[in-house]
Amino acid sequence: MLEMRSLSLSVTVRGRTVRAVTDVSLAIQPGRVLGLVGESGCGKSLTAQALLRLGEYQGVRREGGDVLLDGSSLFSMDQQTLRQVRGGRIAMIFQEPMTALNPVFSVGTQIMDVIRLHLKLNKAQAKQRALRLLADVGLHDGESLLAAYPDALSGGMRQRVLIAMAMAADPDYILADEPTTALDVSVQTRIVALLRKLQQRRNLGMLLVTHDFGLVAEMCDDVCVMYAGEIVEQAPVRDIFDDPRHPYTRALMQCRPESVARGRPLAVIPGQVPPPGRWHRGCRFFDRCALADGACETHPALDCWQRGDHRARCVHAGKEPA
């Protein structure tokens, strides 16, 4: 199991160090998909990157908590073990297939580098594996693809190549950060189907970062909703759709195209996600919430409202929506 326990992170904004993620706990289990949802700027990518300790290269600091892979702390691993974990046990698929590939090297060089970093294979074996991986992600003209440069590929093909690279060393966990956001809608559907197939066939544990509830419904078993650097609601996927409890989750659900009558404008949540350092000291959704009152001046705990494994960080979560 890949587990995050009470993790807090800080970033430096204009010389000031501020909390950007606080007290996030979540677990990714083999064969299950955990969705991490919320508007842009909520801290989803920081959280996903912390599962591989990637943020520390961009000035992100761990202020507390831990990440455990089968019980071992990623933060007490030596660099060599960490390199094996990255890509070997846990692989990441980023949002931007355009920038995640290096334009200077051929697709073949990049895939085979990953394969040979993690598996003891000679060049010919690595090439065979690369061709099989490409076929697995639906790219059948493998030989000419290996010789191609990223520039020559469409967005959808690049994302398939990145998925093939993520699968190169047979990882147990995949962290996918908005893997389809940068793609055309028709391509998105096919990439989602591919991810789903690979996840099921290989029994992968997956973290899917997205703001697309359609994708959540299709892919996820469990959902964490993030707002202003913390989890505000956590539940099995059914409960998120059938019985959302946090006003933020309810607002997000009302913004879905499916929940709006045809021809009517899409609902939007007024206001913006406050950036790190600008959070309300009580409930961080205070300024945008119709239910906010004096009781919300104190920062609520995630188990403020709880039923089974459904939790909501809101003192008014027990109220029925108007």
Ligand SMILES: Nc1ncnc2c1ncn2[C@@H]1O[C@H](COP(=O)(O)OP(=O)(O)O)[C@@H](O)[C@H]1O
């Ligand atoms: N390396 C960094 N340095 C400073 N601020 C950062 C850094 N990374 C992210 N942030 C800030 O932290 C907040 C959360 O970012 P992020 O995790 O990327 O959000 P999301 O993925 O949910 O859109 C944003 O306000 C962003 O500007």
Ligand SMILES: [Mg+2]
């Ligand atoms: Mg992001």
